[in-house]
Amino acid sequence: MDKIDNNQEYSITVKDLKVRYKSVSSYSIKKNLLRMKGAETKAFEAVRGVSFEVKKGEILGITGKNGSGKSTLLRAIAGIFSADEGSVDLHGHSISLLAIGVGFKSELTGRENIMLSGLLLGFTEAQVKEHMDEIIEFAGLGDFIDMPVRTYSSGMHSKLAFSITAVMETDIMLIDEVLSVGDEKFKKKSYEKMKSLISDKTRTVVIVSHNLKTLEELCDRVMWMHDGQIKKIGEPKEVLKEYREFMK
Amino acid sequence: MNRFFKDLGKYWNYTFYSAKSQLKTEVANSYLNWAWWVIEPFCFMLIYAFIFGYLLSNRGPFFNCHIFIGLLIWDFFNRCVKSSVKMVKNNKSIVSKVYLPKYTLIISDMIVNGFKMLICLLISFGMLVAYRVPVDWHLIMIVPVLAVTILFTFGCCTILMHIGVFVTDMSNVINIVLRAVFYLTGIFYNIETALPEQYAKLLLTFNPLAALTTGMRHAMLAKSMPDWVTLGLWTVLSIILTAIGVHTIYKNENTYVKVI
Numbered sequence: 051m052d053k054i055d056n057n058q059e060y061s062i063t064v065k066d067l068k069v070r071y072k073s074v075s076s077y078s079i080k081k082n083l084l085r086m087k088g089a090e091t092k093a094f095e096a097v098r099g100v101s102f103e104v105k106k107g108e109i110l111g112i113t114g115k116n117g118s119g120k121s122t123l124l125r126a127i128a129g130i131f132s133a134d135e136g137s138v139d140l141h142g143h144s145i146s147l148l149a150i151g152v153g154f155k156s157e158l159t160g161r162e163n164i165m166l167s168g169l170l171l172g173f174t175e176a177q178v179k180e181h182m183d184e185i186i187e188f189a190g191l192g193d194f195i196d197m198p199v200r201t202y203s204s205g206m207h208s209k210l211a212f213s214i215t216a217v218m219e220t221d222i223m224l225i226d227e228v229l230s231v232g233d234e235k236f237k238k239k240s241y242e243k244m245k246s247l248i249s250d251k252t253r254t255v256v257i258v259s260h261n262l263k264t265l266e267e268l269c270d271r272v273m274w275m276h277d278g279q280i281k282k283i284g285e286p287k288e289v290l291k292e293y294r295e296f297m298k
Numbered sequence: 299m300n301r302f303f304k305d306l307g308k309y310w311n312y313t314f315y316s317a318k319s320q321l322k323t324e325v326a327n328s329y330l331n332w333a334w335w336v337i338e339p340f341c342f343m344l345i346y347a348f349i350f351g352y353l354l355s356n357r358g359p360f361f362n363c364h365i366f367i368g369l370l371i372w373d374f375f376n377r378c379v380k381s382s383v384k385m386v387k388n389n390k391s392i393v394s395k396v397y398l399p400k401y402t403l404i405i406s407d408m409i410v411n412g413f414k415m416l417i418c419l420l421i422s423f424g425m426l427v428a429y430r431v432p433v434d435w436h437l438i439m440i441v442p443v444l445a446v447t448i449l450f451t452f453g454c455c456t457i458l459m460h461i462g463v464f465v466t467d468m469s470n471v472i473n474i475v476l477r478a479v480f481y482l483t484g485i486f487y488n489i490e491t492a493l494p495e496q497y498a499k500l501l502l503t504f505n506p507l508a509a510l511t512t513g514m515r516h517a518m519l520a521k522s523m524p525d526w527v528t529l530g531l532w533t534v535l536s537i538i539l540t541a542i543g544v545h546t547i548y549k550n551e552n553t554y555v556k557v558i
Contacts, residue, residue, distance in 0.1 A: 071556050078466040125555070129397040132552030146396070153392035155316075157327070162319040169312040170396050198323070 061143055061222055061254035062104040062127060066136035069097040069119075069126050096122040098278035099136070107251040111269035111286065112258045113293060119278040120258045124224045127256070143221035143254070146171050148211060156200035160191060160210055163199055167214045181217050188243075189213035190236065209236050216243045222254045223247070244268055262290050302544050305399045313402045317409035324410075335414045336421055339369045346486035358488045360519050363425050367518055368485040368511045370418040375451050375507060376476055377411045378404070382455035383462035383469045386554050393555060400551045401544060404455045412448065422518070431519055439517035443524055447510050450536040456543025463554050483507040506532045 071094045097119045104110050112120050125131045127138055128147040153170075154163045164185055168178030186195050189210045194202060202210070215223060241264075247253050248268060259265055265272055266286045273283040274293050282289050325331045343366045351361045358364055385403050386393055393400070419440075426433060462468045482505050483489075489498050489508055501508045502525065509532060513524030 079468075079471065125394070130394060130552070130555055153389075153395035155319075155392070157323045158319050162315075162322075166312065166316055166319070167396075169315055170392075170398060172308075175311055175315070 059105055060103050060141060061106045061108070062256070063139040063141070064103070064123075064127065064136070065101050065139075067097055067100045067123070067126060067133050067138060068095060068135040069122050069131055070095045070134045096278055097126065100275075100278070100280055101136075102273065102280065102283060104254055104256065106254055108271065109248050109255045109257065109269045111265035111272040112256065112275060113260060113262065113265060113272065113290075114275035114281070115297070118275045120275055121226055123275070124226055124256065124258055128224055140222065144172055145222040145224065146215050146218075146220040147224045148215040148226065154199045154207070154211070157198055159198055160189075160195040160202070161186070163210070164214055167211075168218050171215075171218055171220055173218060178218070185213045185217045188217055188239070205233065205236075212240055216240065216247075219247075219253065221252070222256070225255065225257045225259075227258055227260070262294065266290055299541075301548070305402075306405075309398060309402045312398070313406045314409065316406045317413075320406070320410050321413060332417070335417050339366065339373060339418055340421070342369055350486045358491060360429055360431050363422065363429055363431060363519055364488065364515060365486055366418070366422050366425060367514050368483070370415050370422060371447055371511045371514060372480065372483060372485055372507065373418070374411050374415040374447065375454075376480070377414075378408050378451050378455050379458060379472065379476065380469070381407050382459045383472050385455075385459045386463045397552075400459065400547050400554065401452075401456055404452065404459060408448070408452065408455070426518065432521065433518065434521050436517050436521050436523065439524055440514055442529065443510055443513040443517065446506075446529055446533050446536060449540065450506050450510070450532060453536045453539025453543055456540060456547055460543065460546050460550060463557055479505065479507060483511060485511070503528055503531075506535075 100119075100123060112123070114120055122131065124147060126133055127140075128145055129138070130147070153167070155166065158166070161182070164182060165175070165178050168181070169175065189195070189206075189212075191202075191206055191210060194206060199207065199210075215225075244255075245268070247255055257265065257269065269286050271284060272286040272289040274281045274289050282292060328334060330337065343362060346365050346369075347362050351357045381388075382404055385407070386400060389403055392398070393403075425431075458468070458472065482501055484492070484501070489501055489512060493501070502512060503509065509525065509528045513529060516522045516524050
């Protein structure tokens with residue numbers, strides 16, 4: 051019994067994670083013929099040995115300056131990037147990544163894209179259909195929902211993306227800089243939604259944001275990343291205070 | 299292997315829905331709607347029939363049907379291969395946001411092109427009636443031929459998709475290769491009668507598309523069997539291609555996002 055409880059307690063276990071961008075640069079045949087030599091590979095380590103755990107139901111905030119590896123880390127957790135070293139263990143939970151300009155097919159309508167995204171998140175057609183109206187209402191796009199996504203403004207794009215992930219709840223939600231999308235009304239609505247997720251003890255959320263105020267209000271813990279490493283992790287107040295001083 | 303079939307089932311809903319909405323969008327976004335799927339091969343048939351059949355008087359029996367059947371196989375293969383090279387890049391927005399086995403993109407595209415081929419196949423049945431082509435039970439042999447076509451195409455696409463991610467100008471190379479294969483496939487001439495025997499045999503064995511189109515024509519126009527030995531050979535080779543392709547994709551697909 052004890053053992054099972056222990057397993058369920060953690061949603062995400064990241065161990066010694068390293069992600070490199072190297073050796074896998076694309077090359078063109080023309081370029082290589084002209085140069086007659088293999089392209090020199092530049093190794094760039096975006097995430098350099100990061101270890102942490104997120105408890106079930108916890109809201110973890112991640113902040114840090116641009117290029118510190120936050121987004122790469124999220125993608126590695128979502129299983130989109132392969133880890134070069136170390137491991138990511140989700141303990142069998144379903145996961146979704148919400149980022150700016152989420153994966154839509156621009157020629158298809160909003161409604162069709164909702165269905166496709168839902169199916170990709172691992173839901174059945176019936177389940178998505180069931181939530182369709184709720185998503186459409188939450189997004190508040192009006193008649194645009196039946197127009198091709200390429201006609202959307204960037205704000206509408208993000209609103210739709212957020213609504214899908216917010217309504218089709220997966221066990222773990224990774225949120226990359228999208229809390230400040232849309233107009234004032236939608237911002238408020240998504241903020242409320244986030245708050246309700248916090249009170250839901252089965253939902254695990256990881257938020258990447260530069261908005262320190264939001265992080266302080268929403269998160270149980272905050273992680274500060276610097277040059278691909280964890281500079282500090284812990285209570286939001288302490289970490290953010292230090293971060294603010296550092297960024298001055 | 300197991301993982302392949304498991305994933306296939308798991309992502310089938312997505313694959314199928316994606317293909318379906320793709321087809322629907324194509325219909326909605328053009329003036330003549332789905333008519334284009336028919337008009338295009340039909341016009342190509344007329345052009346080839348005019349140039350090769352009339353101007354060069356290189357006619358065989360049921361020459362128009364001959365061309366049309368060749369084109370429907372070729373178009374399917376050609377479209378799938380061409381798009382597979384750029385598949386990952388063209389789906390960047392999805393690939394970089396959520397994990398999916400990358401070959402589902404290929405399958406989705408193959409369903410789209412396969413549906414178009416099916417419509418052309420129906421038209422070709424209409425042509426058989428219109429041109430009073432005598433047919434018999436051999437017609438059913440198009441099923442194994444089409445099955446091998448699909449398998450072979452999938453095998454090629456998986457490998458080309460992988461290469462296409464890392465080699466940026468692969469599509470230029472593929473265009474040249476496809477053009478060469480097109481002329482060697484005998485879309486607008488009859489390999490069996492137009493070429494010296496030794497070349498014909500060589501092409502019919504080692505160019506799978508020549509073997510497949512000829513097999514189709516045998517079944518539909520000549521009341522005879524496809525060449526089972528060649529068909530068997532390419533079935534085995536297609537399975538090997540597919541296995542290599544799927545294995546390579548599984549091994550490398552998570553690095554694709556880093557490259558594009």
